[in-house]
Amino acid sequence: MSQLRHDAEFDPTMVTEITDRGYTVQRANVSRELMDAWRSVVSRGFLDSEPTDEQLAAFFDRNKDYRLIGIYDPQAAVPEMPVATLGAWGARLTVPGGELESFAVSAVTVAPTHRRRGLLRSLLGGELRAAAHAGFPIASLTVSESSIYGRFGFAPAALAADAEISVRQAGWIGPEPDGRIDFLTREQGRAVADELHERVRAGRPGEVDHRAGAWDYTFGTMPAVEKAGAIRVVQYRSPAGQVDGLAVYTVTENETNFPDSTLNLQRFIAATDDAYPALWRFLLSLDLIGTIRASELSIDEPLWWMIADRRAARVSVLDHHYLRVLDVAAALEARRYDRTDELVLDVSDPLGIAGGRFHLTTAESGAATVRPAESSATPDVELGIAELSAMLLGGVSAVTLARAGRLRSPDPERVARLFAGTVTPQLSFWY
Ligand SMILES: CC(=O)SCCNC(=O)CCNC(=O)[C@H](O)C(C)(C)COP(=O)(O)OP(=O)(O)OC[C@H]1O[C@@H](n2cnc3c(N)ncnc32)[C@H](O)[C@@H]1OP(=O)(O)O
Structure with a gap:
């Protein structure tokens, strides 16, 4: 995995916007003191x-090499505590049939004392330009609130x-595979x-x-x-x-009615079609457990068919x-396509980073080539960068986006067929 090094250049427009307001911007991972202050501010945020x-020591050990940025207000009572934070690194993102290196963003906070003065707009806008400049083809994040990131061109793709x-x-x-389940130590x-x-x-994807x-x-x-002692781990081993x-799970005991205790599933990783039912069947057979709570599942889990x-499973989608x-x-x-076609896409970008008119051609092999489209070419689809990002993994149909008024096309079914995927996109954890 390559990473955007923490010494990569800042976007000059971002620096100007921040310094014009009387603040400074710098990397926090230059000293233990700045890292501690940065981490404390993220906790508060x-x-x-x-x-x-x-x-703090554990955070320092694990994050020295990441891009941790702080905006500082010299007039603040504790000037070494940043008034805004952002962390980023290079992550490998799976797309249908391939992968991309993503500029993964996390730990975005602006102090309540400095909110709604445009600090997020300067910081994230600048970091997205810096990431594009450094060669990242995509950025990604998980969100605390749905309403924040659309204006920056992000959209939910999984x-x-x-x-x-x-x-x-x-x-x-469901199936009852051979093979065995065993408890592991947390270290194992x-x-x-x-x-x-x-x-x-x-x-x-x-x-x-x-x-x-x-x-x-x-x-x-x-x-x-x-x-940590509450964390339980089991593995599935094939024959x-x-x-x-x-x-990986924890249990919340029901102290007035033991057999109605709750299992909180923290992580579920099944690499084969035998491991999947074997582990679920085990979890659903545990004595004293009345309820299983799980999150970050697929919206298309095979479990619902097992x-x-x-109606034993109440499911909500996020x-x-x-x-x-x-x-x-x-x-x-970077991705593969299940049909051959040619489309002219007209893509608009509110931040002016990636928009333009593109000619996409897909081959029998599934590979695609993209070149700039002639300015005279009539677009087969007109859409924003957020809508293109939402469709990239095949998680939402162009027909749905057209019906929502989020893209324009004379033939949205054709666009939908080209972008369709066979595996429902999922991200099984937060970052
Ligand atoms: C990837 C992650 O880390 S997700 C975590 C995000 N962080 C949090 O939820 C922590 C608590 N919240 C905060 O720290 C801050 O409120 C932030 C970071 C969300 C926003 O920071 P601010 O500096 O106040 O945002 P800024 O002033 O730059 O606003 C930019 C635009 O976003 C809008 N906006 C900002 N926050 C929100 C919000 N929570 N909901 C909806 N819109 C928002 C602003 O109205 C503004 O819109 P405009 O440009 O169209 O006028």
Whole structure:
């Protein structure tokens, strides 16, 4: 994985906009003191309590190489605490039949004392231009609020399902594979998780690779994780002895009615069609568990076809993985298509980064080539960069976007057929 190095240049327009207001902007990962202050401000921005010394040390160890930016107000009572933060790194994003290097963004906060003065607009606008300049074809993030990022050209490309499953009502009618389930220590789980996740990620549009240090939060394998001892890990091993799946969960006891306790599924990674039902069947058979709560599932889970009573699962759908194309040709050429066609796309971009008129040609092999379209060419589809980003993984149909008034085309069915995918996009975690 290549990363946008933390010493990459800032966007000059961003620096001017920020300094004209009397603030400064700089990387926080230049000293332990600045990193600690940056991390504390991010905690406050996300309504968490002050990090402990142990948590600050763990953060420092794991994030020195990422791009952590702070905007500083010299007039503030504690000037070393940033008034705005943003963190970014290079992530590998799966698209249908391929992958792209994404400028992954997280930890975006503006202090309540400085909100709605345009700091986010300057910082994110500048970082997206810097990322495009550095060669990233796309940016991605998961959101605290749906209403923030559309204006920057982001749109949800992979949705997520939250489910509450009534265990005794569900009834298992799915496969019952051979192979075995065993408990692991958290350290053992941590050791196999990344390889399993990468096997899954390769075939699932919308997934990104996991930042190495982030697994320690999942498994509680560093001292700073609260209630790490509550985390349980099981693996599925095939009859041939290969580890093909992992489930990570905690349990909330029902103290007045033990058999009605709740299992909170933290991560579910099944790399084969045997591991998947084997692990779900195990979870649905646990004594004393009345309810399973799970989130970041696919909106198209095979599980719904493996339980006798569909209404045992109450499912709600959320926008989850937001994408923002920064280079139209590179993004469209990275994925594969199931049909041959030629389209002229007219793409508008509110930030002026990636718009233009493009000629997309797809070949029998599934590969695409994109070149600038003649200015006289009539567009087959006119859309914004957000709508193109939403369609890239095949998660939303051009017909739906046309009916919503979000794109214009004389033949949206044709556009929809070209962009359709066979695997429902999913991102199985937050970042
Ligand atoms: C990837 C992630 O990290 S997601 C996490 C986002 N962060 C949070 O939720 C933490 C709490 N919130 C905050 O820190 C801040 O309110 C932020 C970062 C969301 C916004 O920062 P601000 O500096 O206030 O935004 P800024 O003034 O630049 O506003 C830019 C535009 O976004 C709009 N906007 C800002 N915040 C919101 C919001 N929460 N909901 C809807 N619109 C918003 C503004 O109205 C403005 O619109 P306009 O340009 O059309 O007039």
